[in-house]
Amino acid sequence: QVQLVESGGGVVQPGRSLRLSCAASGFIFSSYAMHWVRQAPGKGLEWVTLISYDGTNKYYADSVKGRFTISRDNSKKTLYLQMDSLRAEDTGVYYCARGVGGTLIDYWGQGTLVTVSS
């Protein structure tokens, strides 16, 4: 069965960096685009970034462009999110999710909490 397991969350000071990882299993990782989606406490879902199956194409929400970098290692079946210059408004649960056909996100991880606070 498809499994996505995020790790790397924690408490970090404003302006610092953090790297999230997502370990995938149960499907051919190298055949699927992958997303990061976040959710601030008590708020709705916010899409963060998308990477194509081969890592060639990357897309970012305006709110993180220039600060966050998505990448993947298909040999390790792992997705990454490098988050630099973190702000308080980046606080939330970050979900790793599998994309299909551009309009569907069909499997989600359990999420990892990132708290940006001094």
Added chain:
Amino acid sequence: QSVLTQPPSVSATPGQKVTISCSGSSSNIGDNYVSWYQQLPGTAPKVLIYDNDNRPSGIPDRFSGSKSGTSATLGITGLQTGDEADYYCGTWDRSLSAYVFGTGTKVTVL
């Protein structure tokens, strides 16, 4: 702020039907398939509907989806207490080159 607009909340008694609207534009809903997601309290989202009106295996037929122009609708019939959750629409926006989610709708079973 989201480019897809949903009502903040809807409510009904058990057994009744509710509908949730999702209003967008020609660059998102008008140009692409729509998906719907259910998020139960404290859990990750789960897909309910994809490609406007298709249900993944395991999703009961009490859940239905439709699309017309730049709007989409999720319907839930035979409402159950276990349906209390937040519901989001989502699709790709070609102008933004970004995936967009709706503002979210909280369903309450009275």
